[in-house]
Amino acid sequence: MDELPVLDQPARRSGALIDYLARHLSRRSESALAPLGLRTRHLVALTVLRARGDITQRDLASALVLDGTNVVGLLNELEGRGLVERRRSPEDRRRHVVSVTDDGVSLLCAAETALTAVEDEVFQTLTAEQRSQLHELLVAATSSASARYC
Template structure:
């Protein structure tokens, strides 16, 4: 068995670069979301709820790739802040439907402005076209991953 050397490694590994970029963006985003009482996971959850409309806690857990128990805790935080509301599903009384409140919509709008500012700081050296391409590629990669992960769970 031979031990791989630096010459054997791929020269274009995206993982470490994505991780580093995500860390920089996460740190800056956290600093800007904190005054709004939000953390990045709150922001992601609110965005998914806005974009997808009301959804069950179970479906939200799958989209967030989180354990259901952790999602309940996350939703408890958002609900106590008045950002989301849970109601019983009319089709299945055992399930809860989660929806953004008006306060949740307003807070999400403020948070989106904060995230734009964070992205400007971290990605400001990219041209508009490069940012659009980066977004499109990330969107494609994440949506394809979501589909494969969801299919694997079912």
């Protein structure tokens, strides 16, 4: 990990440290995903599709907090690689239902393995207990933050 610059700020101010760590983790994650031909937005979409199963494009757009046009472009990329499948909804032929394919799940698993290695590298100085505590704190912090945007 790059050496952290000395930050002249009052004690207990974590924002700059979190931002620095997030940027470092993002750069390392992008490097790990690149050989798989994935970007973060692909990973998030595949993760949502695996968790939710068949979902309409509109519901996927809502879950990803993207407008419909951007979701169509994202799905075109994933469908072109055989990672997702779109089909007309049997209940409403005007809607498309999206699902992740077996190839999409396999690639998602490979990506998760690569990202686990990145996290192991970035957080190597933390004990397992500290990593677990960090995760719990981040979940709590993001839960309160995301509640304001939903």
